[in-house]
Amino acid sequence: MENNLERLQKVIAQSGIASRRKAEQLILEGKVKVNGKVITTLGTKVSKEDRIEVNGIPVEKEQPVYYVMYKPRGVISSVKDDRNRKTVIDLFGEEVTERIFPIGRLDYDTSGLLLLTNDGEFANLIMHPKYKIDKVYIAKVKGIPTKQDLSLLKKGVRSGKDFLKAVHVKLKGINRKSNTAILEITLHEGKNRHIRRMMDELGFPVLKLKRERYGFLDLKGLNPGEYRPLNPKEVKQLRHLAIKNVK
Template sequence: MKDKPRRDEFKPERSTGFKKKGPRVNEEKEKLKKERKLKTTVYSPHEKSIQKPTYDIKKVISVVKQVKEEEESPVPKVKSSETRLNKFISNAGVCSRREADQLIAEGKIKINGKVVVEMGYKVQSKDRVEYEGKLLKKEKYVYVLLNKPKGFITTTKDPQERKTVMQLVKNACDERIYPVGRLDRNTTGLLLFTNDGEFATKVAHPSSNTQKIYRVELNKPFDEKHEERLRDPKFELEDGSIYLDGLSVNDIDRREIGIELHSGKNRIVRRIFEHFGYQVDVLDRTVLAGLTKKDLPRGKWRYLSEDEMIQLKYLSGLKKKPKKPSRKPKR
């Protein structure tokens, strides 16, 4: 078949109801376009006269944050350098905060040459604090781990002049450090020392749930019935319920036991086994808040590493968990 001849394109006439575009209408449209361009310049790849804008995304984000902070708080925030007087005295290694309150009440503390007896006094960074004529300065924080031997009591001073754990760490530093928590005289194992009062309070407090693992040796085999009762979440002593995080019994003679718990109650491990009629012959703290006795002989001490300090402060709630670096490749 032959192709039919193409007809002329049909062009309908404009209805009389529409108004023809005049020069005035076109001028108004062009004017509007120019105004829009002045307000917002939009990049188009087809317009060669307009260069593609370049942005530093980090700068943009920082500016946005700065503007937002200024809008929310027009008054700039100034980081406070004030410290409570009793805390300042404690940080200087003079005494504990409670003892510092006593010194303040007795009028033994001077600030800038004047006696201060106000308990809530805030020390400024430029203030000169004196005690017994000596200028007090904030000490650097020290953290020491001791593998305590038998026969030493956990205290800073003993009126009966018995051997104390302070004798074992006396050469560790010039700063005044003290034990965090306590171990009985005949209990061996890990014990922390520091002059960081806030850290010591957090770690020793039951709410911090500090992990403790002990190795126990009994005077006779541990009965399976007693083991079953001890594993019961409802197990209680006279001063309340006790929850164990872990319990392991040596099946050979059933005298050696591993026990893990977070409780900070006095003599808790000994009291647990005494409750069932056993005598604890050996009690050794092998793990404390993730710290172990590795390469630390009995009676010796060492400083905590920076990584150990970060971990301990995170576990005690003094520091946020460090974020893991992103694995995404940089563009």
């Protein structure tokens, strides 16, 4: 019987209601019931026969789905927004009925590749910085960084309580007339406004930012606001990439 039990937060995440981290928060806040009883202990295990409710809504496991989207600027990387701004979920058609959510986030003014799913375990695997999946950005900045500046980005800079660093940085082009530069920046983690804050600390404010690649995935064939489902091979490759990197 023990082999048929799964952690409560994992079951909630697999239902598409929330990521595993959010599911843990919901449990701690007393918003989850199992067979009518409020559960506040992380690690509680449940079976397929148990009746689970989150905020009074029964949990039903959905078939996992996975999408890649070309997020436009001026859209929130969230399921909903308390200021009623357009979210990435608003860009999906009615044919997508699953309760999907973005894996990580791109800032309001940042465009580019965003993954969405209803699979909380997959989201946690792909998003965690320890799995070292390359996230490649193209940034247009004010000013022209030197080799020393680019080296500092890889060493890391302090911004408030955070230590922000890039894995790779490449100068792609400069325009002395407009005093701007184009950089290719690779991250493994993505803290809030990571690249913008990092560049601000060095005195090169970001004018435009786009995520062009996530692991082996790119935006080929997609226009801003468009999306497509990942095929089973791509999902498998992403899982393999994350697991391989942590070994």
